[in-house]
Amino acid sequence: MRKIVLISALLIGAWLTVNNPFSHTYVTGLKTETMPVAGQEHSLIAEIETKGKEYEVEPSNARKDPVWKLIPGYNGLKIDVKASHEKMKKDGKFDPDKLVYQEVSPEVHLSDLPPMAIYKGHPEKPMVSFIINVAWGNEYLSGMLATLKKHNVKASFFLEGRWVKNNPGLAKMIADAGHELGNHSFTHPNMKQLSAPAINEEIRKTNEVIEAVTGAQTKWFAPPSGYYKDEVVEIAAAHKLGTVMWSVDTIDWQKPSPEKLINRVMGKVHNGALILMHPTESTAASLDQLITQIKGKELQIGTVSDMLSEKRVMSKKMQE
Known part of the structure; x- marks a missing residue:
């Protein structure tokens, strides 16, 4: 109970x-x-x-172009x-x-397509690249390197193998400054007129001397004076090198005034531009203002590898 x-x-x-x-x-x-x-x-x-x-934005495939050969994705x-x-x-x-x-x-990536020359980057990528071909012009290199450093810009220096052999200190200075090194043949010949074994030798010897002097392995080949044939591109590809040309030419070898050089480049610059230059007095005197004006157009300046990569250039707001 x-x-x-x-x-x-x-x-x-x-x-x-x-x-x-x-x-x-x-x-x-x-x-x-x-x-x-x-x-x-x-x-x-x-x-x-x-x-x-x-x-959201759809990715863009790498593709062949009837005029520009290959366009990266x-x-x-x-x-x-x-x-x-x-x-x-x-x-x-x-x-x-x-x-x-x-x-x-x-x-679809560049590596999925047959070897062809590349004249510019993707048209939607707000970036340009300086292709600086070096076979002479030693007296202007230090000044150009100082200007690039001042603006925190990395360029792609395409070095002639014979020049590297004769100027190992300057070649190492360029590499130590963090710039990209490319292959510009060994003796600066007209590659279009060479036999396959001769083409192979020009590319191979240059790769070897650049790596021996600087420790850098090249990824890109720039034919001297822009002369090439399909066989040149194919042999470069066998050495794991892409062949690059240009879409904007400073024509600095004609010794234009700084104002004329800058006006020429700024009148032609575009998304994905590969800008050809050399270590000349005209380029050395123009480089500071050229960089400032290109950045003023909200274009980044990067190496050839940066520019031809599929990686997007993100706005500051997107990066926050």
């Missing part, structure tokens, strides 16, 4: 606790506090997924929903400036 009374008392106590108006208010309060927050988060994620698609952009939500959840509302992007690689 006493056991029955105790159980009954416990049951009555439990009923009173659950049905207590204060308990009911507390539980209801918990529900009303948590449900809207969860609902808002789910709503924001859905909004990011939907609206974010407007800001360019990464697309996809919204990272989770990372974007992390940046927006504090304010609880969609903000396109807080979107976080992931790069999406194209399906």
Whole structure:
């Protein structure tokens, strides 16, 4: 009997606790506090997924071009929903400036296409590259290197093998400054007129002397004076070198005034421009202003490898 009374008392106590108006208010309060927050988060994620698609960009495949031979691919952009939500959840509302992007690689790369010369980068990539061919002009190199360093610009120096052999200190100075080194043949011949064994020898010897002097391995070949034939490009590819030409020529060997050189380049500069120059007095005197004006057009300046890569140039807002 006493056991029955105790159980009954416990049951009555439990009923009173659950049905207590204060308990009911507390539980209801918990529900009303948590449900809207969860609902808002789910709503924001859905909004990011939907609206974010407007800001996504499809990747662009590398392709052959009837005029420009090969055009490199360019990464697309996809919204990272989770990372974007992390940046927006504090304010609880969609903000396109807080979107976080992931790069999406194209399906076709330069390496998937037959060897062909490359004259420029992707037309949507806001970057240019200086191709500086070096077989002479030692007296202007130090000044050009100082100007490039002042502007924190990396260029691609295409070195003649014979020049590297005769000027190992200057070649190492260029490499030590962080610039990219390319192959510019060994004796600066007309590559179009050479036999296959001679072409192979020009490229091979230059690669070897550049690596022996600087420790750098080249990725690109620039034919002297722009003379080449399909066989030259194919043999360069056998040495794992891409063949690059140019889309903007300073014509600095004609000794133009700095003003004329700058006006010529700025009148032709474009997204993906490969700008040909040499260590001349004209280029050395023009380089500071040329860099300033190119950057003023919101174009980055990078190496040939940077420019021909599929990696996107991201705006400052996207990088934050």
